[in-house]
Amino acid sequence: MPSKSSANKNSASGCGCRCFSLRNLSLLAVFLALFSALYSFLDARLNQFYIFDPEHLHDLSQRAIKAHGEDTRSIVDFIVAELQEKVGEKYLSTEEEWVFNNAGGAMGAMYVIHASITEYLIIFGTTIGTEGHTGRHTADDYFNILHGEQLAYVPGSFEPEKYPAGTVHHLVRGEVKQYKMDSSCFALEYARGWIPPMLFFGYADTFTSTLDFPTLWATTRITAREMVGNLLQFKL
Secondary structure, X not given: OOOHHHHHHHHHHHHHHHHHHHHHHHHHHHHHHHHHHHHHHHHOOHXXXXXXXXXXXXXXXXXXXXXXXXOHHHHHHHHXXXXXXXXXXXXXXXXXXXXXXXXXXXXXXXXXEEEOOOEEEEEEEEOOOEEEEOOOOOEEEEEXXXXXXXXXXOOOOOOOEEEEOOOEEEEOOOOOOXXXXXXXXXXXXXXXXXXXXXXXXXXXXXXXXXXXXXXXXXXXXXXXXXXXXXXXXXXX
8 A cells, every 4th residue: 555655746746747738738828829929910011021023023034035035044144133133132142053953743953043031032944844743832933934834734624724935823822733844944933921831842852752862951051041141131
């Protein structure tokens, strides 16, 4: 038969665990409430943090194509040069670093022009074609076709959406599609909204398929450098 002292110890221990658990739950509830309030406040004011404009980027893409036709290299140079004048080099990557990008089963390469908490701007494409899942994102995505053609499909449709050079494919925040580039295709891709949650989609194929950790590290290094650099300039 347990002694009174051991019973008292067990009782005190049980009480301590319950108190600890309730305290943790209370702190978690407070944290979630504050986080939700902050998220709602910032989400309603996201437009204040954007430095790029979808209409300007579409117009810029069309002018670059008109000036250089099928010369994708010159198209990219034209776009970056104007952005440096209009937006300023302090918000843009000063190095053209190309890395592979595997996401949603599709594979291509990207050059990060800008990355921050609320926006990213990249050149994405491939010379041999690819196909995959767009992902369901926390940001609107504007895919300005610079060269080639992109196809997209939504369930229930019997015809593909077609986006040739000079057009823009707007993937609305929260929506999802299948997409395909039959052959060589490059685009100026602009996302505006909450960018960090999109990284999970961008990283998933590394752990479930490619196991290409050097590319994962290069992507992380470049993205983190640009995001932190912009945060230090008070660019959310």
